[in-house]
């Protein structure tokens with residue numbers, strides 16, 4: 278079959294690879310019908326995720342049809358249209374049973390690297406390096422899905438592919454960012470990053486009761502899209518001083534909840550940004566953290582900072598003083614998609630959640646290298662390029 | 667391995683002075699961890715008598731194994747003494763098997779062209795990460 282492989286820093290290529298087969302009794306094989314780019318892939322492309330090897334198939338946000346089921350699969354059926362959670366859970370360990378699926382104990386068979394780096398390992402993730410389990414990704418004609426019963430979700434008939442595909446990753450991630458922050462009616466929520474994840478966090482914040490949502494980015498087309506589709510107010514961080522603007526907009530209090538949906542390649546202005554870039558380039562820090570610092574600085578006393586952007590190692594100048602002296606609550610995590618996907622599919626069917634506008638660039642899998650180039654450089658208003666094999 | 671190098675660097679930069687002081691007071695350097703432990707989401711009774719899984723039986727033949735109920739009834743701790751890499755891999759597999767009924771495999775998945783170096787490195791790094799360093 279054809280698949281998109283990582284071949285080196287900022288290099289991907291469509292290659293002919295063997296078809297996947299059932300390797301475990303609870304596996305299902307899915308024929309991919311749509312597979313999306315995600316901001317997390319940029320960390321792979323840029324070479325900030327170690328343990329990538331040339332030849333690894335990437336892609337983790339996808340939709341397809343079940344074509345084969347292992348002998349111990351009970352609920353999934355051949356022919357079902359399913360969306361698959363980007364992060365793999367086993368459904369049986371204590372963390373999965375507590376609905377903290379991305380902390381699964383069993384879905385990452387090779388946890389050693391992350392144990393050394395972080396103390397403990399994260400769950401397995403499709404197409405996301407050998408440290409995350411070394412699972413072949415979804416930018417391919419077929420993909421093997423471990424523990425098929427708990428990771429693949431049938432899509433209700435009325436929900437279009439262009440909407441359902443994002444129930445794999447961007448929508449549940451955004452939802453989780455708002456949910457774990459404990460948003461209460463009347464809250465003011467600020468969201469850094471107007472990519473798919475940030476937009477979905479803004480939407481979720483409103484649905485969970487926020488009265489005002491303020492979204493921050495610099496790309497005019499994304500700011501405009503966020504305002505139009507989520508109802509958030511927007512700030513262009515190249516036009517205004519974000520910290521001053523947020524203080525003014527919240528009567529000096531600061532937002533009750535700050536959601537960071539940018540991650541370790543956060544862009545910025547000024548000396549701090551230059552400092553971060555240099556240190557990251559020479560690997561003195563692994564992750565750049567400007568928007569994270571801003572979120573902590575801006576947050577009201579006693580508020581919550583919810584970090585969705587992916588960090589893998591260390592951020593310099595982490596403002597622990599602000600966390601401590603303002604009594605902040607810090608929440609974070611890779612997404613616990615399995616906890617939210619059934620509810621989100623229902624909301625999609627009911628018209629309450631619609632992510633289809635994120636799909637700005639439908640493309641053939643053959644054109645995926647070009648798709649990544651556009652997505653990475655944010656060319657032509659690209660928010661998500663979605664590949665069809 | 668880039669992140670690992672910077673991990674070392676960061677630790678050196680941040681904790682160097684403290685670590686030295688600590689060592690001087692303790693006089694002895696802590697050796698490598700002697701026990702490798704996992705917690706399995708089942709009751710201790712599922713690990714003993716007729717219920718005892720074969721893999722656990724085999725482990726006890728060559729290793730001291732400690733089985734303790736976790737506090738608060740939150741599963742059972744299995745600790746194995748003097749576990750080398752191979753044993754650590756077996757203990758992880760045992761947990762997976764007890765909780766999910768099988769041991770997850772990643773070998774045999776689709777992959778694109780590997781460089782000569784990559785072809786050699788993938789199984790080696792997999793084994794390293796499966797076993798973990800200690």
Ligand SMILES: NC(=O)c1ccc[n+]([C@@H]2O[C@H](COP(=O)([O-])OP(=O)(O)OC[C@H]3O[C@@H](n4cnc5c(N)ncnc54)[C@H](O)[C@@H]3O)[C@@H](O)[C@H]2O)c1
Pocket residue numbers: 315316317318319320446447450469470471472473474475493494495496499514538539540541542543544545567568584585586587610611612613660
């Ligand atoms: N926690 C999870 O499970 C999970 C899941 C999916 C994605 N993510 C992460 O969420 C982040 C966003 O993902 P995405 O797909 O929306 O990515 P994206 O690249 O499409 O969007 C990121 C946005 O952040 C903006 N940005 C950069 N610097 C900024 C700054 N200083 N202030 C405000 N905005 C800034 C960019 O202009 C861009 O629009 C990434 O780090 C990704 O890895 C996490």
Ligand SMILES: [Zn+2]
Pocket residue numbers: 315316317318337338363446447
């Ligand atoms: Zn993603």
Ligand SMILES: [Zn+2]
Pocket residue numbers: 366367368369370371372373374380381382383384
């Ligand atoms: Zn689990």
